[in-house]
Amino acid sequence: GAGVSQSPRYKVTKRGQDVALRCDPISGHVSLYWYRQALGQGPEFLTYFNYEAQQDKSGLPNDRFSAERPEGSISTLTIQRTEQRDSAMYRCASSLSVSDAPQHFGDGTRLSIL
Amino acid sequence: GQQLNQSPQSMFIQEGEDVSMNCTSSSIFNTWLWYKQEPGEGPVLLIALYKAGELTSNGRLTAQFGITRKDSFLNISASIPSDVGIYFCAGQSAGGTSYGKLTFGQGTILTVHP
Numbered sequence: 001g002a003g004v005s006q007s008p009r010y011k012v013t014k015r016g017q018d019v020a021l022r023c024d025p026i027s028g029h030v031s032l033y034w035y036r037q038a039l040g041q042g043p044e045f046l047t048y049f050n051y052e053a054q055q056d057k058s059g060l061p062n063d064r065f066s067a068e069r070p071e072g073s074i075s076t077l078t079i080q081r082t083e084q085r086d087s088a089m090y091r092c093a094s095s096l097s098v099s100d101a102p103q104h105f106g107d108g109t110r111l112s113i114l
Numbered sequence: 115g116q117q118l119n120q121s122p123q124s125m126f127i128q129e130g131e132d133v134s135m136n137c138t139s140s141s142i143f144n145t146w147l148w149y150k151q152e153p154g155e156g157p158v159l160l161i162a163l164y165k166a167g168e169l170t171s172n173g174r175l176t177a178q179f180g181i182t183r184k185d186s187f188l189n190i191s192a193s194i195p196s197d198v199g200i201y202f203c204a205g206q207s208a209g210g211t212s213y214g215k216l217t218f219g220q221g222t223i224l225t226v227h228p
Binding site: 004031033035040041042043044045048050055056059091093098102103104105106107108 | 118145147149154155156157158159162202204213214215216217218219220221
């Protein structure tokens with residue numbers, strides 16, 4: 001597609017459940033990034049990939065969060081044993097390369113943990 | 115860690131007025147970007163800056179990459195109602211553990227009265 005596509009747009013789940021959020025980057029974009037955005041704030045970095053390799057996961061809050069990009073295209077961010085504090089907008093971005101190409105964002109997945 | 119201070123937090127202006135907002139950082143960035151976010155959507159790239167001292171325009175928008183590489187500003191001239199939204203600055207480092215990730219400012223909420 002033309003832009004970064006994320007699904008689902010909204011996810012409501014009960015505390016303790018696992019959730020998987022999907023990102024389909026812009027075609028041909030090598031680098032893929034995950035961010036989390038709280039209401040009224042800018043996005044905060046979680047992790048990023050070059051092709052299928054996870055280059056930096058320093059922003060993942062704890063070991064309940066993981067991400068993969070097995071074929072260097074679509075990526076999944078998984079949160080295990082969700083907690084209420086995980087509720088946020090999760091945003092994906094992609095860029096042609098990691099060095100000097102600007103990142104383009106998707107419309108995000110709004111995650112609500114009950 | 116890196117922090118970006120963006121100001122002002124919010125602006126209420128009349129249509130036709132010029133607007134200026136800026137970001138300062140405690141660390142050096144090699145790339146500065148300015149994004150606009152509207153309700154229900156992801157951040158949309160407005161301008162990307164790659165060189166210290168660079169001044170770049172995109173229509174009524176002008177942005178500059180500060181000489182010290184620790185600051186950037188965005189100007190909007192002759193504002194119109196559709197300029198309403200939240201404007202974010204973001205910095206990207208060239209290397210080290212921060213390579214690839216964007217650090218965002220807190221955002222400037224712009225309201226334009228017709």
